[in-house]
Amino acid sequence: MNYVSRKHGLCHAVDVSQLPSVEPNSFAHLNGLGIAHDDIKDIFIPLAAMIWRRYQCWHSNFPMIIGVTGAASVGKSIxxxxxxxxLTSWCERGEVSCFTTDNFLFSSHALESMGLRHHKGFPESFDQTAMQQCLSDIRVGHSVIIPDNDHKLGGRRLNLCQQIDHPNIVLVEGVNAIYFGHYSSQVDIGIFLEAPLEAIKCWFxxxxxxxxxxxCCDSSSYFHALKGLYPEQMDEYLSRVWEEVELENYHLNILSQRDSADWVIDKKCDHAIKGLWLKG
Structure with a gap:
């Protein structure tokens, strides 16, 4: 892999001169997410430009699939x-779709019954059959319906779903977005976000x-049972979840996807992007 640092300018390594303009409301939306203008200009537009250029040369009748993965709380969703x-700003309406693999997590009740209460986020906590079928259907151009999962509820929200309807570009994010239930990469561009583990721990x-x-005050919430914990008990609980669940899952199942990634995004302790590794 070749490293491109922010200092030397990703914007100089990628030609963005022929790109369509970004709509003002798109900039406003990104600013609302807390993304600085310099980050948009110096980092994200060049990254999106690399996807856009590949899309312009995409000669398949089927969509291009991009997987974004990394540890919990590393910033995959943003x-x-x-x-x-x-990409939506540069494409026709409906050409770009995105979803999270979290929508295929089994409910907290189901995980409890399967003895997987403390394995949420591990491969076995996902409905891998449904995930694989979803990806296969997207691959061949079928329209798919994806459930809507709510972490606070610990399960799927009834009567809510997302339809992926014949897009040309699909962005998938999640702790398993590159392997997507398989043991080999199933995406066309794999992106791995990494940061110092101590920073990831703090974010998580x-x-x-x-x-x-x-x-926790909502009786329907997955976290309702924690309502009565004292602060020191809460801190102990949180640390145990990190050590016994998240950190173990990271080393066993998430970090290995880095080797399959086409890009590795190098983040600092303040979430700023320091640079990236590019395959080839």
């Missing part, structure tokens, strides 16, 4: 949302504590 917004604990704080 990263994917930025790429989706830029902060997000989980926020989830619990905003939903």
């Amino acid at each position: 990263f994917t949302e930025v790429l989706f917004t830029l 604990l902060k997000r989980l504590k926020s989830f619990i704080g905003t939903s």
Whole structure:
């Protein structure tokens, strides 16, 4: 892999001069996500441009699939949302779709009954048959319906779903987005987000504590049982989840996808992108 640092300018390594313009409302949306203008210009537009250029040379009748993966809380959702917004700005309506593999997680109740309560996020906690069928259907150009999963509820939201209807570009994000239930890469462009593990731990604990704080009073929430914990008990619980679930899953199942990735995004402790590794 070849490393391109932010210092030396990804925008100089990728020609963006012939790209369509980005719509003002797209910039406004990205700013609303907390993405700085310099990051959009120096990092994300060149990255999206590489996808766009490949798409322009895409001679298949079937969609191009891009997988974005990495540890929990490393920033996959925001990263994917930025790429989706830029690509949508350059494409016709409906040509770009995105979804998360989290929508194929078994419910917390199902995981409990299968003895997988502490394996949420591990391969066996996903409905891999449904995931593989979804990817196969997208591959051959079929329209697919994807369930809507809510982490706070610990399961799928009834009567809510997402339709992927014959797009030309599909962005998939999740802890298994490159392997997608298989043991070999099933995407056309694989993107792995990495950062120092201590930073990922801090991001994860902060997000989980926020989830619990905003939903533990809701009796229908997965986190309701944690309502009565004292602060020191909560900290102990969070640390145990990190050590026994997230960190173990990262080393066993997530990190191995890095070798299959076409791009490895190098993030700093403040979520800023320092540079990236490019295959080839």
